[in-house]
Amino acid sequence: MRIRIIDAFTDAPFAGNPAAVCLLPQGPWPDEGWMARLGTEMNLSETAFVRPVEAGRWAIRWFTPAVEVDLCGHATLAAAHALAADGLVAVGGEAVFDSHSGPLRARIAADGGITLDFPANPPKPGRAPQALAEALGSDAWIGVWETGALGDLMLEFIDEASVRALRPDHTRLAALVDVGIPRGVIVTARADDPEASGYDFVSRWFGTGVDVGEDPVTGSAHTALTPLWAAHLNRDTLVGRQVSRRGGTIRLHLEGDRVLLTGRAVTVLDGTLSEAARP
Numbered sequence: 001m002r003i004r005i006i007d008a009f010t011d012a013p014f015a016g017n018p019a020a021v022c023l024l025p026q027g028p029w030p031d032e033g034w035m036a037r038l039g040t041e042m043n044l045s046e047t048a049f050v051r052p053v054e055a056g057r058w059a060i061r062w063f064t065p066a067v068e069v070d071l072c073g074h075a076t077l078a079a080a081h082a083l084a085a086d087g088l089v090a091v092g093g094e095a096v097f098d099s100h101s102g103p104l105r106a107r108i109a110a111d112g113g114i115t116l117d118f119p120a121n122p123p124k125p126g127r128a129p130q131a132l133a134e135a136l137g138s139d140a141w142i143g144v145w146e147t148g149a150l151g152d153l154m155l156e157f158i159d160e161a162s163v164r165a166l167r168p169d170h171t172r173l174a175a176l177v178d179v180g181i182p183r184g185v186i187v188t189a190r191a192d193d194p195e196a197s198g199y200d201f202v203s204r205w206f207g208t209g210v211d212v213g214e215d216p217v218t219g220s221a222h223t224a225l226t227p228l229w230a231a232h233l234n235r236d237t238l239v240g241r242q243v244s245r246r247g248g249t250i251r252l253h254l255e256g257d258r259v260l261l262t263g264r265a266v267t268v269l270d271g272t273l274s275e276a277a278r279p
Contacts, residue, residue, distance in 0.1 A: 073219015
């Protein structure tokens, strides 16, 4: 059984966000415990499991090292990249993924770009729990937003430098699951110099309940970031830069109740599970 590690939202290896992708044969899902254990073994933010359903359509599931999640952007982009590399999706074609968050589409462009079509998660004003400032080591935010089904709390900071300077206490962040932040914390700010940098806003993402500290590039978080910044900047086409250590850039377009996320991916490892490790 083949498994790959693919760096998503980057055009160079060892940047962006790495995901493991396991393409399964047609048929029922393997044992859920096996998928969870493989996700733990890979020890990446997400491992994607993909199985064919019919021509042009696949089912997809994502596992962190600790839990299964309902939506993941970078591992979906990585899965589409793997399908395109195997000739299962043609250039100019589209893959449809059936997921816990509904059907997700990935279009393959001739230049290697991949555009994901995801449901938007428009943010609503929220409230930060008292312990959050201590966990982040800062209270320099100017807005607090809830993201509904996404399960993240989003904080808008005063400037880009404040976002980049954060050094959170991940043990304290994990405890915030108990006060109503089930998945993670998004921090964001307007870019200091959009014309020079080429991006409109920056972000970072810190996990609470998924056994992920800081995610390098979080596609799903941009389903909430895009509506927020589209409203702030009064336009529907944007560029976001996630300023983690690895970093990554996502081109974004808000289209009604959907967000289009465009990026690239690079395969860095292509291997085979041993017989002993197979389901």
